[in-house]
Amino acid sequence: MRGKGWKDAGDKEPSESGSARTETGRKRRMEVAGLGAIAEVLLVVVVVVVVTVAVAVVVVVEEQGGRRLSAIRTQPARTGGTDHAVCNINESIVLEAAEYLVNLGLKDVGYRRVNLDDCYSEKSRSPAGDIVASAARFPSGMNSLTDRIHALGLYVCCYSDSGWFTCQLYPGSYQNEYRDAKLFQDWGFDYLKYDNCAIPYDDVIRQGIVGKYQRIADAIAQLASDTGKSPLILSLCEWGEEQPWLWARRYGQSWRTTGDISSNWGSVTDIINRNSFIAWASDFYGHNDMDIVSRHNRNGDLTYEEARTHFTVWALMKSPLLISADLSSISEADLSILANEEILAINQDDVIGTSITPFRWGINSDWVSNSTHPAQYWSGESQNGTVFMLINTLDEPADMFFNLTESPWVRAGRQYHVRDLWAHTDNGTAVRNFTAEAVPGHGVVALLLQDAGDEPDNAGPPCARPHWCIHKNGTLAPVTSNTSLHTSSIGLL
Numbered sequence: 001m002r003g004k005g006w007k008d009a010g011d012k013e014p015s016e017s018g019s020a021r022t023e024t025g026r027k028r029r030m031e032v033a034g035l036g037a038i039a040e041v042l043l044v045v046v047v048v049v050v051v052t053v054a055v056a057v058v059v060v061v062e063e064q065g066g067r068r069l070s071a072i073r074t075q076p077a078r079t080g081g082t083d084h085a086v087c088n089i090n091e092s093i094v095l096e097a098a099e100y101l102v103n104l105g106l107k108d109v110g111y112r113r114v115n116l117d118d119c120y121s122e123k124s125r126s127p128a129g130d131i132v133a134s135a136a137r138f139p140s141g142m143n144s145l146t147d148r149i150h151a152l153g154l155y156v157c158c159y160s161d162s163g164w165f166t167c168q169l170y171p172g173s174y175q176n177e178y179r180d181a182k183l184f185q186d187w188g189f190d191y192l193k194y195d196n197c198a199i200p201y202d203d204v205i206r207q208g209i210v211g212k213y214q215r216i217a218d219a220i221a222q223l224a225s226d227t228g229k230s231p232l233i234l235s236l237c238e239w240g241e242e243q244p245w246l247w248a249r250r251y252g253q254s255w256r257t258t259g260d261i262s263s264n265w266g267s268v269t270d271i272i273n274r275n276s277f278i279a280w281a282s283d284f285y286g287h288n289d290m291d292i293v294s295r296h297n298r299n300g301d302l303t304y305e306e307a308r309t310h311f312t313v314w315a316l317m318k319s320p321l322l323i324s325a326d327l328s329s330i331s332e333a334d335l336s337i338l339a340n341e342e343i344l345a346i347n348q349d350d351v352i353g354t355s356i357t358p359f360r361w362g363i364n365s366d367w368v369s370n371s372t373h374p375a376q377y378w379s380g381e382s383q384n385g386t387v388f389m390l391i392n393t394l395d396e397p398a399d400m401f402f403n404l405t406e407s408p409w410v411r412a413g414r415q416y417h418v419r420d421l422w423a424h425t426d427n428g429t430a431v432r433n434f435t436a437e438a439v440p441g442h443g444v445v446a447l448l449l450q451d452a453g454d455e456p457d458n459a460g461p462p463c464a465r466p467h468w469c470i471h472k473n474g475t476l477a478p479v480t481s482n483t484s485l486h487t488s489s490i491g492l493l
């Protein structure tokens with residue numbers, strides 16, 4: 001069911017270049033699952049990354065007892081470690097979230113996964129040792145729920161923990177990894193968020209964080225080998241505490257890079273800042289998970305501009321896109337943010353899997369870590385051109401200027417068509433540089449630049465980047481503004 005579903009999601013096989021990015025994790029799965037399973041694994045991974053967008057969902061809750069649904073796009077919803085309301089889930093809430101995904105058109109733009117988070121089970125395992133779905137919250141049973149959600153054309157995801165218990169002290173999967181993975185698969189789940197609470201004492205585990213997560217990865221691989229089914233997609237959640245971007249791709253398809261997000265601008269900029277230094281770690285086979293798109297989570301502590309910035313950054317950095325919101329009351333404005341297909345297309349790009357990265361920090365010097373004023377000028381490749389993202393971290397409107405060749409993905413001597421991915425307009429042709437005027441405070445600009453041929457004659461000085469640019473007769477390129485750089489270059493010569 002899953003294999004077919006994934007293909008129905010309209011995703012393509014990874015391209016040649018994508019396939020070439022062999023990862024250790026892939027190799028591991030190949031060894032265990034055998035060649036036949038490999039193609040499917042790749043397909044799934046692509047889907048996750050990209051189409052994860054498509055998925056989403058669910059669950060959950062809200063702080064003051066209100067209900068919170070999380071729609072997700074590739075990843076799990078919050079773990080809700082301190083939020084007891086997060087446990088306020090049941091089968092009707094989950095099913096309703098799935099129905100809203102369909103009815104609001106979110107499924108059509110790619111949100112296709114409904115994630116259960118913590119608190120779905122009884123507090124104790126069965127006498128046989130299995131996790132048991134909560135009889136009070138899921139009276140119809142898990143298979144009934146997943147059947148109904150699958151019938152809507154959506155996938156369903158589940159949650160467990162690498163320790164003795166989950167964060168809300170329901171059964172964790174430590175020492176039951178294979179048993180639980182099998183149960184989850186039998187329940188119709190195809191994806192597992194795996195948390196990091198209640199870990200065993202050292203004299204029991206005698207493993208570090210890597211070994212702890214390898215246990216579930218081994219179980220998933222063994223299960224795939226035993227059943228011939230696709231491996232569960234694994235979403236690691238250890239809050240970025242032990243540099244998962246360095247090792248988690250061996251085991252899973254995404255990893256949280258930070259602690260839980262809060263729905264305020266400071267939390268958003270802090271997560272952007274942290275991820276700006278590890279953006280390179282996202283590709284088709286593994287994703288920095290920046291946590292849920294949270295505005296829809298906590299009653300809109302973000303302004304509209306902030307929510308748009310939040311969503312844009314998460315999407316263009318190829319984070320899983322997890323909606324967490326009460327979809328029954330989501331506003332048109334919020335919906336339009338989540339459903340921006342031009343932005344989603346880049347998140348789901350099936351040719352380019354890597355994140356955009358900063359090329360200039362802006363207000364602060366390059367490479368400065370600053371949780372309130374992260375990098376402002378970003379670019380990256382896409383299948384249709386070069387993506388630029390500008391974040392105005394100031395509280396007031398600002399003009400934002402960049403030279404095209406500040407980005408490594410732009411060709412010197414060429415001009416570019418400019419597409420505004422929020423205004424959905426063609427904004428003329430950029431020669432040498434571009435200025436976005438009066439970008440609102442905490443706002444964002446997302447542009448797609450497409451090569452439009454050679455720039456006009458006399459577009460400017462002979463070299464847009466004059467540093468060490470030289471005529472073949474040995475004359476350094478003239479510049480309009482300041483030639484002192486060149487003078488020092490001559491010294492180097």
Ligand SMILES: *[C@@H]1O[C@H](CO)[C@@H](O)[C@H](O)[C@H]1NC(C)=O
Pocket residue numbers: 089090091092093136137139
């Ligand atoms: C689920 O929770 C909602 C809200 O608390 C409630 O109205 C509904 O009856 C519950 N459904 C089940 C199956 O418990």
Ligand SMILES: *[C@@H]1O[C@H](CO)[C@@H](O)[C@H](O)[C@H]1NC(C)=O
Pocket residue numbers: 342345346348349350382383384
């Ligand atoms: C590239 O353009 C095609 C054709 O307009 C579109 O279908 C696709 O979604 C675009 N991809 C990206 C990543 O923008």
Ligand SMILES: *[C@@H]1O[C@H](CO)[C@@H](O)[C@H](O)[C@H]1NC(C)=O
Pocket residue numbers: 363364370371372373
């Ligand atoms: C972060 O950057 C802003 C803008 O440059 C600056 O005002 C602020 O002091 C910086 N914060 C820290 C902690 O350095």
Ligand SMILES: *[C@@H]1O[C@H](CO)[C@@H](O)[C@H](O)[C@H]1NC(C)=O
Pocket residue numbers: 420423425426427435436437445
């Ligand atoms: C692109 O043009 C549209 C329509 O005029 C305008 O609303 C938008 O602000 C422009 N975008 C940029 C980045 O200048």
Ligand SMILES: *[C@@H]1O[C@H](CO)[C@@H](O)[C@H](O)[C@H]1NC(C)=O
Pocket residue numbers: 431432433434459460
């Ligand atoms: C931007 O490029 C245009 C066209 O080459 C040029 O006339 C203008 O001076 C440039 N602006 C800046 C600030 O470099």
Ligand SMILES: *[C@@H]1O[C@H](CO)[C@@H](O)[C@H](O)[C@H]1NC(C)=O
Pocket residue numbers: 402403406463464465466481
């Ligand atoms: C943009 O290019 C112009 C002309 O080469 C140069 O003077 C200016 O310093 C550049 N600005 C940035 C931000 O790179």
Ligand SMILES: *[C@@H]1O[C@H](CO)[C@@H](O)[C@H](O)[C@H]1NC(C)=O
Pocket residue numbers: 471473474475
């Ligand atoms: C070298 O080429 C530059 C640019 O065309 C020209 O201005 C300069 O006079 C030339 N120098 C010599 C020594 O030919």
Ligand SMILES: *[C@@H]1O[C@H](CO)[C@@H](O)[C@H](O)[C@H]1NC(C)=O
Pocket residue numbers: 481482483484
């Ligand atoms: C060129 O830049 C240097 C170093 O920033 C500065 O001292 C000098 O005054 C500038 N010259 C001109 C003509 O702008």
